[in-house]
Structures are given as C-alpha cells and as structure tokens.
Amino acid sequence: RRVALRLAAGLPVAALIASPRIARAAEFEWKYGHNLPVTHPLHIRAQEAMERILRETNGRVDIKIFPNNQLGGDTDMLSQVRSGGINFFTPSALVIATLVPVAAINALGFAFSDYDQVWKAMDGGVGGAVRQAISRVNLFAFEKMWDNGFRQMTTSGRAIQGAAQMEGLKIRVPVSPLSISMFRGLGASPASLQFSEVYSALQTKIVDAQENPLPIIQVAKLYEVQRSCALSNHIWDGYWFIANGRAWRGLPADLQRIVSNAINEAGLQQRADIAGLNATVRADLASKGLSFNATDPESFRAKLRDSGFYGEWKTRFGDEAWGLLEGAVGKLA
Numbered sequence: 001r002r003v004a005l006r007l008a009a010g011l012p013v014a015a016l017i018a019s020p021r022i023a024r025a026a027e028f029e030w031k032y033g034h035n036l037p038v039t040h041p042l043h044i045r046a047q048e049a050m051e052r053i054l055r056e057t058n059g060r061v062d063i064k065i066f067p068n069n070q071l072g073g074d075t076d077m078l079s080q081v082r083s084g085g086i087n088f089f090t091p092s093a094l095v096i097a098t099l100v101p102v103a104a105i106n107a108l109g110f111a112f113s114d115y116d117q118v119w120k121a122m123d124g125g126v127g128g129a130v131r132q133a134i135s136r137v138n139l140f141a142f143e144k145m146w147d148n149g150f151r152q153m154t155t156s157g158r159a160i161q162g163a164a165q166m167e168g169l170k171i172r173v174p175v176s177p178l179s180i181s182m183f184r185g186l187g188a189s190p191a192s193l194q195f196s197e198v199y200s201a202l203q204t205k206i207v208d209a210q211e212n213p214l215p216i217i218q219v220a221k222l223y224e225v226q227r228s229c230a231l232s233n234h235i236w237d238g239y240w241f242i243a244n245g246r247a248w249r250g251l252p253a254d255l256q257r258i259v260s261n262a263i264n265e266a267g268l269q270q271r272a273d274i275a276g277l278n279a280t281v282r283a284d285l286a287s288k289g290l291s292f293n294a295t296d297p298e299s300f301r302a303k304l305r306d307s308g309f310y311g312e313w314k315t316r317f318g319d320e321a322w323g324l325l326e327g328a329v330g331k332l333a
C-alpha cells in the first residue's frame with residue numbers, strides 16, 4: 001500500500017517537470033487515423049496542422065495521429081470514425097464510396113485530364129455535392145480535399161501498354177465497387193484488398209499488379225516488389241478529411257474555426273507538396289529499378305465504353321452528379 005501511495009504521489013510531479021501539457025488534460029483529446037506511411041506529405045502536413053491546433057487552442061484541442069494503419073485498415077477506420085472510436089479519418093474517395101456511393105464520382109475512369117480541372121471540380125460543385133452526401137451519413141467533411149494523385153498501374157509481369165495487356169491480369173484494387181467494376185470492364189481480374197495488405201500481397205504473388213499514384217508507390221516501397229509501371233493516369237484520387245459528426249458538432253464554434261482553418265490550409269500545402277513530388281518522383285523510382293512506359297489511353301477508354309462501364313456508372317451516380325462532373329471536364333464518354 002505504501003509503495004502504491006508513493007508512486008501515485010510521485011507521478012504528477014514528474015509529469016509537470018517533463019511536460020506542462022500533461023499537467024492539465026486537453027478538453028478535447030481526439031484521435032485521427034490514416035493509412036499512409038509517415039513519410040507521405042499527407043502525414044507530414046497533418047502533423048503540422050495538429051501542432052498548430054494545439055497551439056492556437058491553447059491546449060484545449062489535442063489531436064493524436066495514428067498513421068500507417070496502426071488502428072486497422074481502411075474499412076476498420078471507416079467504422080471507427082462513424083462510431084466515434086476515432087474522431088478523424090482520411091479515406092480516399094474510392095473507400096468512403098463504400099458508404100457514400102456518389103463520393104467515387106471523381107474516380108470515374110479517365111474523367112480528368114489535369115489538376116486545373118481536378119481542383120476546380122473538387123473545390124466547386126462536384127466536391128460540394130459529395131460533401132453534402134457525406135454529411136447525410138453523419139460525418140463532417142472539411143472543405144479542401146487532399147491529393148492522392150493520378151493513379152498508375154504497376155506489375156511484376158510484362159509491361160502494360162494498353163487494354164490488350166489487361167486481359168486476365170490479377171490486379172489489386174482498393175476496397176471500392178468502382179475500381180472493381182472498372183478493372184473488370186478492362187478485362188482484368190481485380191481483387192479488393194485494404195492498403196495495409198498490398199505490399200505483402202504483391203510480395204507473395206497473391207496478385208501480380210496494383211495501381212496507385214507514384215508518391216504512394218515511393219513511400220510504400222512498392223517498387224521493391226514490382227517491375228514496371230504503366231503511365232495510365234486512369235483515375236484521379238483524393239482524400240476526404242472527415243470527422244465524426246457528433247464530435248464535430250460538440251466542438252464550440254471558435255474551436256471549430258481554428259481546426260477547420262488549420263486542416264484546410266494544411267490540405268492546400270499538401271496539394272503543393274504532391275505537385276512538387278510529381279516533378280521528381282519518376283526519376284527516383286526509375287533509379288530504384290522501376291521501368292516506365294507510356295500507354296494508349298484510347299484503348300482503355302474504348303474498352304470501357306464497349307463494356308458498358310460509363311453507362312452503368314451514369315445510372316449509379318445519377319444525372320445530377322454526372323452533370324456536375326461534365327460541367328467540369330466536358331462531355332464524358
């Protein structure tokens with residue numbers, strides 16, 4: 001008993017000396033989970049945002065980050081942010097679409113031709129419609145989407161030049177109905193796996209191929225288990241920064257403003273980081289042994305049109321969302 005008492009008395013003193021933050025617990029001790037290595041700009045900018053939030057709220061809001069699937073894969077984190085087990089999550093549009101189908105609209109195959117189109121759409125009407133749909137499942141989506149990038153295909157087998165090489169290809173895709181539908185339309189054999197499982201699935205040849213933006217291939221070291229990369233730009237993908245709706249509404253308005261500003265501004269900086277990386281990442285990956293080739297985008301598009309992919313997804317997204325996307329990118333296939 002005496003030992004226990006001594007310990008209990010000793011702890012606060014040590015804590016006070018070590019860190020004044022521990023002296024008084026934050027009013028809002030929140031958790032944020034994501035699926036990326038800590039070297040990715042999404043983590044680096046989020047970390048800065050959380051430090052800024054702690055400072056600007058005078059320690060009232062303390063958000064701890066759990067990176068790299070520490071709390072489970074995407075599917076687990078999506079259910080945790082819904083239940084309130086975690087307060088924030090950054091799912092890719094592909095992943096949150098399992099819950100909010102229209103959120104996959106930006107990932108429609110070959111819809112965007114460049115970043116000007118992307119940010120105009122996602123900061124404008126298309127993004128607005130998605131955020132509204134996200135709010136209807138009791139989640140709050142911050143205004144600025146974060147960049148994942150244009151997705152490219154990699155394989156450990158023969159190089160992919162166009163639709164002809166897709167036939168029967170065992171390719172990992174995210175847990176996303178749109179990705180499965182698109183790669184089936186291209187004639188491949190897609191398998192949905194959470195990102196946490198991708199490296200080992202490629203290493204053990206459960207699948208031969210995967211598709212992701214180049215910065216992800218770099219930070220997750222997928223070049224170690226893949227041989228060639230086809231520059232296909234087949235999907236533009238971004239991350240929604242989302243909060244549990246009940247937790248968000250429970251935050252006083254002045255604190256909401258600080259948190260929103262910090263997260264949205266960090267998102268804009270993260271977009272710039274990815275733009276910078278896009279200029280250098282290919283040379284870095286080539287130096288690590290990944291070979292690159294161009295593709296014939298029209299062969300992919302034609303195959304998707306013929307397989308009924310665009311017709312099916314026009315129906316699934318609905319005329320309103322489809323019209324908003326066409327307003328941003330022009331007439332779709």
Ligand code: X2X
Pocket residue numbers: 035091092094095148173174194195211212213216237
């Ligand atoms: O799982 C993926 O491929 C990733 C990292 O791009 C997403 O989060 C969708």
